[in-house]
Amino acid sequence: MDLMSRALVASLTALTLLSPAAIAGPKGEVRLLAYEGYADPSWVEEFEKQTGITVKVTYVGGVDEQIAKMKASNGKDYDVVTIDTASLKAYADQKLIAPIDTAKLTSAGNLLPEFKDMSNATLDGAIYGVPWAWGSLGMVYDKKTFPTTPESWEVLWDPTYKGKVISLDDANNAINFGAIVLGIKDPFHLTDAQFAQVKDKLIALKRNLLTYFAGFDEGTTIWSENDVVLMFSMGELAAVNLQKKGFDVGYTIPKEGAVGWLDNLSVSAGTPNPDAAYAWMNFVLQKKIGADMAKKFGYGSTTDVAQGMDYAGRLIWAQNPEDYTRRQAIWNEVKAAE
Numbered sequence: 001m002d003l004m005s006r007a008l009v010a011s012l013t014a015l016t017l018l019s020p021a022a023i024a025g026p027k028g029e030v031r032l033l034a035y036e037g038y039a040d041p042s043w044v045e046e047f048e049k050q051t052g053i054t055v056k057v058t059y060v061g062g063v064d065e066q067i068a069k070m071k072a073s074n075g076k077d078y079d080v081v082t083i084d085t086a087s088l089k090a091y092a093d094q095k096l097i098a099p100i101d102t103a104k105l106t107s108a109g110n111l112l113p114e115f116k117d118m119s120n121a122t123l124d125g126a127i128y129g130v131p132w133a134w135g136s137l138g139m140v141y142d143k144k145t146f147p148t149t150p151e152s153w154e155v156l157w158d159p160t161y162k163g164k165v166i167s168l169d170d171a172n173n174a175i176n177f178g179a180i181v182l183g184i185k186d187p188f189h190l191t192d193a194q195f196a197q198v199k200d201k202l203i204a205l206k207r208n209l210l211t212y213f214a215g216f217d218e219g220t221t222i223w224s225e226n227d228v229v230l231m232f233s234m235g236e237l238a239a240v241n242l243q244k245k246g247f248d249v250g251y252t253i254p255k256e257g258a259v260g261w262l263d264n265l266s267v268s269a270g271t272p273n274p275d276a277a278y279a280w281m282n283f284v285l286q287k288k289i290g291a292d293m294a295k296k297f298g299y300g301s302t303t304d305v306a307q308g309m310d311y312a313g314r315l316i317w318a319q320n321p322e323d324y325t326r327r328q329a330i331w332n333e334v335k336a337a338e
Contacts, residue, residue, distance in 0.1 A: 027051075027052050027053060027276075028053060028054070028273050028276055029053065029054045029055075029056055029273070029276065030053050030054070030055055030056070030079050030080060030273065030276040030277060030279065030280045031056045031057075031058070031077065031078045031079045031080075032055065032056065032057045032058065032078065032079070032080050032081075032082075032280065033058050033060060033066060033069060033070065033077075033078040033080070033081040033082070033268075034057060034058070034059060034060070034080075034081070034082045035059065035060060035082060035215075035216075035263070036059055036215070036216045036217065036237065036297070037133075037216075037237055037293060037296065037297030037299060038082055038132075038133070038263075038284075038293075039055065039057040040292070040293070040296060040297075042292075043283070043284065043289055043292070044057070046283075047279075047280065047283050050283075051276075051279055051283075053276050053279060053280070055280070058077075058078070059215075060215070061214035061215020061216070061217070061218060062168070062169060062170045062214045062215060062234070063084065063087055063170055063171075063172060063173070064169075064170060064171055064214075064328070065214060065215075066081070066083070067087065067090065067091065067096075070091065070096045070268070071094065071096065073270065074095075074096065074269070074270050075096040075097065075268035075269045075270035075271070076268070076270030076271075076272075077270070078268045078270070078271070079267070079268055079271040079272075079273060079274075079276060079277040079280075080265060080266070080267060080268065080271075080277045080280055080281060081097065081266050081268055082132060082133075082263045082264065082265060082266070083097070083129055083263065083264050083266050084261045084262065084263050084264070084318060085120050085121060085129070085261070085262045085263075085264060085317075085318055085319070085320075086172060086188070086261070086318035086319055086320055086321060087172070087320075087324075088120075088121055088123070088128050088129050088264065088266070088320070089123055089320040089324075090320075090324045091128070091266065092123050092126075092128050095269055096268065096269055096270075097128055097129075097266045097267060097268060097269055098128075098266075098267045098268070098269045098271075098274075099126035099127060099128060100126075100127040100128065100129070100130060100266075100267065101267075101274075101278070102127065104274075104275075104278040104282075105130060105278065105281065105282065105285075106282050107281070107282040107283075107285035107286060108130065108285065110285050110286060110287050110290075110303045111130075111131065111285070111302055111303060112302055112303060112304075112305070115131040115302040120262075120319070120320075121264055128264075128266055129264025129265065129266045130264055130265045130266075130281060130285070131262055131263075131264055131302040132263050132264055132265045132284065132285070132302055133262075133263045133293060133299040133300065133301060133302065134260065134261065134262045134263070134299070134300040134301075134302065134306075135235040135236050135237075135260070135261060135298070135299050135300050135309075136235060136236065136253060136258045136259065136260050136261065136311070136315050137168065137173055137176075137177065137232070137233060137234065137235060137258050137259045137261065138233055138235070138236070138251055138252060138253050138254075138258050139153065139156075139230065139231065139232065139233065139251070139252050139253075139254055139258075140223075140230070140231040140233045140238050140239050140242065140249050140250070140251055141229065141230055141231075141249060141250050141251075141252065142228075142229040142230070142247075142248070142249055143248045143249060143250050144248060145229040146229070146250075149250060149252050150230075150252065150254065151254060151255050152254050152255055152256065153177075153180070153181045153232075153254045153256050154181070155230060156205060156208065156230055156232060157204060157205055157208055158208075159208065161208065161229055161230055162207075162208050163208075163209075163210050163227075164210060164226075164227055164228055164229045164230065165205075165208050165209050165210060165228070165229070165230045165231070165232075166209060166210050166211055166212070166213055166219065166222055166223065166228055166230075166231050166232075167205065167209055167212055167213075167231070167232040168212070168213065168214075168219070168232050168233065168234050169212035169213060169214045169335075170214070170234075171324075171327050171328040171330075171331035171332075172321055172324060172327050172328075173259055173261075173318075174202060174331055174334070175187075175190070175195075175198055175202070175321075175327050175330065175331065176188065176259050176316075176318070176321075177232060177258075177259065178198035178199075178201045178202045178205075179194065179198050180256050180257055180258065180259070180316060181201060181256055182194075182197055182198065182201055183256065184197075184198075187259075187316060188318070188319040188320070188321050188322065189319075189321070189322045190322060195326075195330060198330075199330055199333065199334060202331075202334045203334055203337045206334060206335070206337060210222070210226060210228060212335070215234070216234055216235075216237050216238055216241060217241075219231060219233065219234060219238055220238060220241045220242050220245065223242060223247070224242075224245055224247070233251075235261070235298075235299070236251060236297075236298035236299060236309075237297050237298050237299065238251075239251035239298070240297060240298040253311045253314045253315065257314050257315065257316050258314070258315055258316065259315070259316055259317075259318055260312065260315025260316060260317040260318060261318050262302075262317070262318065265281045265284070265285075267281075285302075285303055286303065287303045287304050289303070290302065290303035290304035291303075291304040294306050300312075
């Protein structure tokens with residue numbers, strides 16, 4: 001995975017592993033804008049005890065909600081935000097996030113080798129994100145309905161399951177998803193003709209859906225309260241959460257492939273306390289935190305080898321899209337279609 005600029009690699013070799021003393025400097029509060037599983041209470045408790053910094057977490061259900069919250073205050077309401085690689089440019093272009101100060105990133109040496117090359121998070125020579133967690137936007141399926149794992153995404157369009165399918169409400173990734181199902185080689189840079197094909201495909205899916213959902217909680221709640229058997233999911237945690245609720249579900253990457261996402265730790269351009277922001281980032285980049293995240297939430301970690309996530313080769317790793325604004329407009333048209 002080609003994920004960050006090689007210009008940083010040399011500096012990483014000189015960085016030391018995190019110790020409590022290394023983060024016990026700044027005081028006050030660190031405000032996180034994050035997805036579920038990115039601020040476990042046990043981590044927060046340990047961090048606050050070690051540093052004296054209070055953690056305040058705001059959870060979001062998707063990319064569109066996240067960027068809206070950042071734009072509402074030009075980033076001043078948050079200190080650290082977790083952003084997928086494909087959205088970093090949109091945040092940087094709007095000056096919502098600041099370049100990473102690598103001198104303050106004392107835990108970067110913990111990154112696995114494949115995540116130390118940070119080119120996809122480098123814009124105009126500046127690094128805007130540090131890889132934190134990875135996973136996929138795969139399919140969740142009911143094992144009683146499907147004793148054999150579904151092989152193709154096309155099952156979501158099967159009228160047999162009309163009203164029993166739910167899908168992620170996320171403009172950029174919905175369009176990526178539609179392009180992948182159609183077999184478009186580069187789902188991140190679409191032509192006018194390809195946009196039209198994807199729009200038609202997603203409108204056809206809408207006719208088979210029970211509803212859309214935003215966020216892990218909403219998706220698992222809808223599944224729990226309805227006769228749902230298929231989901232275009234936000235990631236592995238959807239299946240983990242349903243299994244914890246007692247549902248017999250599986251998680252798969254169909255033959256067409258799926259978006260592979262990489263979430264980065266980024267510093268808000270509006271933070272009044274960057275030292276507290278880097279303290280949190282250094283803390284969660286510990287190997288033990290990465291291992292705990294993978295165990296509890298099913299995410300892949302950039303500091304610990306993921307167990308059981310052996311499908312990276314079937315993922316199409318997210319890139320910056322050709323036109324984020326256009327994708328939002330097309331997605332709104334899909335949702336408004338009869």
